[in-house]
Structure formats: C-alpha cells, structure tokens
Amino acid sequence: MKLLVLPGDGVGTEVTEQGLRVLDWFARHRGLALDITHRTFGMENWRRHGTMMPDETWAQILGADAILFGATGSLDQAAAVPPEERRKGSLLRMRGALDLFANLRPVKMPAALTEASPYKPRITEHVDLIFVRELTAGIYFGEPRGVETLPDGTRRGINTHSYTEAQITRAARFAFELARTRRNHVTSVDKANVMEAGALWRQVVGALHAREFPDVTLEHMLADNCAMQLARSPRRFDVIVTDNLFGDLLSDAAGAIIGSLGMLPSASLSAPDASGRRRALYEPVHGSAPDIAGQGVANPLGSILSVALLLRWSAGRPEDAAHLEAAVERALAQGARTADIAAPGEAVLGTAAMGDAVLGCL
Ligand SMILES: NC(=O)c1ccc[n+]([C@@H]2O[C@H](COP(=O)([O-])OP(=O)(O)OC[C@H]3O[C@@H](n4cnc5c(N)ncnc54)[C@H](O)[C@@H]3O)[C@@H](O)[C@H]2O)c1
Ligand SMILES: CC(C)[C@H](C(=O)O)[C@@H](O)C(=O)O
C-alpha cells in the first residue's frame, strides 16, 4: 500500500509521529507491507517552498492509496498567505479532489474514561456511535461563494448550501450499509423544517430506505434536537448520517462525551473503484491546537485510533484494527492519561509516553 504521511501544522506533527510508531509495529510484527512517503503540509510548505502546495506533493496526494494526515491551521496563515495559495494547500481541496465523500467519525466511550468526561457516567456508559458526515458538498463547497461589495460600500459574505440527490444518496447508502454491520439503526440529521436542501435530504434518505434498506431502522432528527440528544442520551445513537456542516459541529460536540477532542479518529473515504479500492485519508478529528502545540502534551490517541481505521478500511486487516483498539483500551485501563483526559490528581503522560503506553499494550 502506498501511504503518504502529511503531519501538517501544530500538534499534527506531534500526534502523527505516534501514529507512525504504531503503524511501524504492525509492519515489523504483523507483516504489514507499506511503501511510505513523507511530505510537509501547511505553513511549513510556505516557509520552505514559498507555496502552500508544491506540484510534486499534489502528485503524491493524487497517487496515494491512503494518506495519514495530522492537522492544518495556524494563526499566522491568514495574515501571511494570499487567499489563492491558501486554497491550493487546503484540506478541503484534498477532500474534494480525492472525492472523499464519506467521513467516518466513531465515538466510543472507553470504560476507563468515565471520570474524564464532563457528563455523568450513567449518560456516557457504553456510548458507541459513528458519524457518517458527507464531506464533499454542502455549504463547504456550494457556489456562489465569496465577498461582494454592495452599492452602499458595505460588504456581503456569501456561501451556498447545496445538495444534489446523488450526493445525498451515496452518503445515506454508506450509512445504511454500515448500520447493517452494527446495531442496524440510522439517525438522519437535517434541518428539513428550514432549508430546501434539508427537506430534499429527508425525502431522498427516506426513499432510499424504503427502496433498499427496509430492514434497517431509520429515524429522522432535526439538527438542533440532535445536538441536545447527544448531550442527554448519546447511547440512543448507532449511525448518524448528516451533511458536511452539521457533521463538523456535532462530531466535536460528541468529542466532549469522551472528555476530549484529542480522542476522536476519522476516516474519509471515496467510492470504490473497479478493483474495490477506496481512496482514503485518515486524521484525528481535532485541529492544530495552537494553544498546546510544541509542548509535547497533545493526546495522540485520535491519530493512533485513525491508524486502526486505516488498518480496517485500507489495509483490509480488521483483526489488527481490533487489536490496536483493544491496546488503546488496555493502556487507558492501566491508567495512561494525557493532560486532556486526566482527572484531578491523576499522573499525566506526554504525547510520546502515551505512544509508549499503547505500544506496550500491543
Ligand atoms: N482537520 C483539521 O486539520 C482541523 C480540524 C479542526 C480545526 N482545524 C484548525 O485548527 C486550528 C485551531 O482550531 P481550534 O482551536 O478551533 O480547534 P482544535 O481542534 O485545534 O482545538 C480545540 C481544543 O481542543 C484541544 N485539543 C485539540 N486536539 C487535542 C489533542 N490532540 N490533545 C489534547 N487537546 C487537544 C485544543 O487544545 C483546544 O483547546 C484552526 O486553524 C482550525 O481551522 C483543523
Ligand atoms: C479544518 C476544517 C476545514 C475542518 C472542517 O471544518 O471540516 C475541521 O474542522 C474538521 O472537522 O475536519
């Protein structure tokens, strides 16, 4: 498998290093064959090459079987880099060009972390849900977009929320198929009461369900209610399918259930090609975390668990994926804690030491 590693900005580099150590364990002990290429991404490209996206890196991105990504975003970027360059080196350009429409964001409560969660244990116990966030359409990609100057000299910012039936159908089909491998329940989240695109979303998901997936339980939920239900009774959810923006917001909110955004992994997948291979990008859900970057304190488990998703979805190694997920659970059960998930008085590990703890449990 051709794997491209793009650690990116801020804590992205720190957590990806730990993800790579774990991947290397599977290469050495389980015969995982990897052809790994490393490239810089983000502000380091601007500093080194004067462009946010060297052509050679873009070619690597387009040619990779899978990408292990860290994070993007830096405080100096908006001031230092012209908008055109920022777009060239943006995560959204990659997601769009690779057509990574299905963004999986599992949220599973490790039993050991009930004290780290701001919620009561009776709320968080046994939470095991997964978002299928549509990732290549909606308001992130709709046209027209931009900032225009009005006749009175003031400006207006414009973005367009748009979904075609085909874009809704492929995300929903992915969610129904995934639900059949889990607890057979899909919650489809929209704002059908306000948005035309939301009403279409609901119709298309409902019709697909009736036509192809009557064995799966489907519920429709408005996005504002979903935000509340995630806090109140997250255990009720199995698969949540939703649009690009709601998926972004709701998955961060779900990170709080576990206690830290640093815990959440993700996989972004394209449709399979003729040989059944999906292009894929794996990354923690969190960003570059400028408030803690460079200190060696970031939680690497979001990246390490993204490696588990890579083993499952790109390497075709579900047993290895489960082995890694179990090792993370064991490390947590043995008391391994980075600062973000430590209860008061608990000993705190740095980023690399948390990597050591997981490796020790493999
Ligand atoms: N996929 C991505 O690369 C991605 C995702 C989200 C935000 N961003 C970018 O990151 C930058 C910072 O955004 P933000 O601060 O709103 O979001 P963030 O996800 O970077 O951080 C939010 C909060 O979570 C904490 N956090 C994040 N990752 C952590 C980890 N591994 N361990 C412990 N704590 C962690 C941070 O310290 C911060 O308090 C922005 O430029 C934003 O655009 C990128
Ligand atoms: C960095 C940003 C473009 C991104 C998004 O909004 O999709 C991030 O928040 C995420 O969740 O992956």
Ligand SMILES: [Mg+2]
């Ligand atoms: Mg986000």
